[in-house]
Amino acid sequence: MPIDQTSPIEVTALAWVPPFARGFVRDLRVRWALEEIGLSYRVRLIKGTGGMARGPARPENYLAEQPFGQVPVYREGALCLFESGAIVLHIGAKDERLLPRDEAGRSRAIAWMFAALNSIEPQTFTLTAVTIFFGGAPWSAEARTALTPMVAQRLAHLSAALGDKDWLEGRFTVGDLMMVDALRAIPDQALVVAHPNLADYLARGTARPAFQRAMAAQLANFIPDQTAA
Amino acid sequence: MPIDQTSPIEVTALAWVPPFARGFVRDLRVRWALEEIGLSYRVRLIKGTGGMARGPARPENYLAEQPFGQVPVYREGALCLFESGAIVLHIGAKDERLLPRDEAGRSRAIAWMFAALNSIEPQTFTLTAVTIFFGGAPWSAEARTALTPMVAQRLAHLSAALGDKDWLEGRFTVGDLMMVDALRAIPDQALVVAHPNLADYLARGTARPAFQRAMAAQLANFIPDQTAA
Numbered sequence: 001m002p003i004d005q006t007s008p009i010e011v012t013a014l015a016w017v018p019p020f021a022r023g024f025v026r027d028l029r030v031r032w033a034l035e036e037i038g039l040s041y042r043v044r045l046i047k048g049t050g051g052m053a054r055g056p057a058r059p060e061n062y063l064a065e066q067p068f069g070q071v072p073v074y075r076e077g078a079l080c081l082f083e084s085g086a087i088v089l090h091i092g093a094k095d096e097r098l099l100p101r102d103e104a105g106r107s108r109a110i111a112w113m114f115a116a117l118n119s120i121e122p123q124t125f126t127l128t129a130v131t132i133f134f135g136g137a138p139w140s141a142e143a144r145t146a147l148t149p150m151v152a153q154r155l156a157h158l159s160a161a162l163g164d165k166d167w168l169e170g171r172f173t174v175g176d177l178m179m180v181d182a183l184r185a186i187p188d189q190a191l192v193v194a195h196p197n198l199a200d201y202l203a204r205g206t207a208r209p210a211f212q213r214a215m216a217a218q219l220a221n222f223i224p225d226q227t228a229a
Numbered sequence: 230m231p232i233d234q235t236s237p238i239e240v241t242a243l244a245w246v247p248p249f250a251r252g253f254v255r256d257l258r259v260r261w262a263l264e265e266i267g268l269s270y271r272v273r274l275i276k277g278t279g280g281m282a283r284g285p286a287r288p289e290n291y292l293a294e295q296p297f298g299q300v301p302v303y304r305e306g307a308l309c310l311f312e313s314g315a316i317v318l319h320i321g322a323k324d325e326r327l328l329p330r331d332e333a334g335r336s337r338a339i340a341w342m343f344a345a346l347n348s349i350e351p352q353t354f355t356l357t358a359v360t361i362f363f364g365g366a367p368w369s370a371e372a373r374t375a376l377t378p379m380v381a382q383r384l385a386h387l388s389a390a391l392g393d394k395d396w397l398e399g400r401f402t403v404g405d406l407m408m409v410d411a412l413r414a415i416p417d418q419a420l421v422v423a424h425p426n427l428a429d430y431l432a433r434g435t436a437r438p439a440f441q442r443a444m445a446a447q448l449a450n451f452i453p454d455q456t457a458a
Binding site for chain 2: 063067068069070078079081082083084085086089090103104107108110111113114115117118119121122125126129130134137138139142143146147154157158160161
């Protein structure tokens with residue numbers, strides 16, 4: 001769906017981020033979920049903080065919407081939600097294409113969402129932190145060497161769980177949406193490519209038209225660099 | 230509720246862990262949620278891996294139950310669930326005392342669950358990793374110094390969001406259960422104590438009889454050190 005500024009659903013996104021973060025800001029997951037079920041949304045651009053701080057003035061009371069000052073915030077009528085996981089789960093509950101209706105299927109899809117966010121991302125986040133945020137620190141390379149086997153082991157387990165299935169529970173769910181998004185953010189993609197089935201899975205996920213539209217929309221929303229200062 | 234080995238609900242737990250991990254293994258969250266709503270459960274003790282590997286033989290096909298080989302796994306009839314977040318959400322859906330029934334209240338409680346797991350724990354997990362798992366590495370102290378301000382900032386935001394409320398949304402929910410569990414695992418508790426309202430919140434959470442029962446049950450289940458080798 002195109003972005004529609006008259007949509008009843010509003011998603012916040014960052015007005016500008018440095019090149020390395022483009023395509024990786026977490027509103028992408030929310031846009032992707034909405035695209036999968038054909039729901040339009042409007043975008044409210046928010047000035048970031050720290051190295052992301054360019055663009056229009058930051059809303060004065062944004063912490064009341066998002067306790068940690070991050071994006072995305074999701075609004076739909078009186079509902080105001082934060083945390084991309086909670087938002088994607090809320091969107092998933094709207095449509096069987098994202099979240100099966102039977103209890104077992106639903107619970108398993110949610111289990112994979114949590115697995116992406118809590119058994120894969122904390123490890124890969126740590127690796128991203130020492131690689132990117134602390135890449136200049138004298139201890140960065142050593143920390144990376146120590147952490148990499150932890151990530152590699154998790155990915156080996158994930159590869160075994162996926163096996164030769166297209167999606168983690170056979171059919172696409174919000175669990176796959178989160179897992180694909182977690183995998184593509186790993187700074188050293190060789191760790192993923194080491195498992196051909198995971199590499200195929202990642203390619204399958206990011207080839208989905210809904211992902212492509214979400215990605216294009218996030219990238220198109222950043223204000224141009226020359227006007228960003 | 231006492232553990233009841235005839236209960237229809239089964240939770241896996243580690244048979245033995247080193248002293249520093251006791252009380253922090255993630256079946257605690259699941260036990261706590263069950264205790265809050267008075268549901269009994271049976272325990273299946275699993276031999277851990279690595280430094281946790283003591284006790285009875287590990288089930289041969291445990292990875293089919295838990296893709297990353299961790300605890301807890303939750304069984305209830307035909308349902309087999311993994312990831313403590315997904316399990317606590319499943320238990321929460323059984324009872325209004327854990328998860329409000331109205332959509333807004335329900336979504337907000339879930340948002341705080343995800344906040345605990347994804348906006349607090351990844352930062353604190355990184356700090357735990359460099360403090361405990363890599364405490365002997367020459368770069369550990371420097372990494373800790375670099376990471377601590379990230380954790381401190383998140384806790385400052387959390388403190389502001391809590392304000393003078395007893396619980397994050399006024400009444401206790403699964404969001405508080407997860408947040409309290411995330412806060413108590415921070416290795417440097419001075420970071421929490423720096424915010425009197427967070428320190429009180431943590432004390433309020435861990436003083437709940439259901440938490441106390443869950444903790445006692447986890448500790449009681451570890452096989453004695455002298456028989457653990």
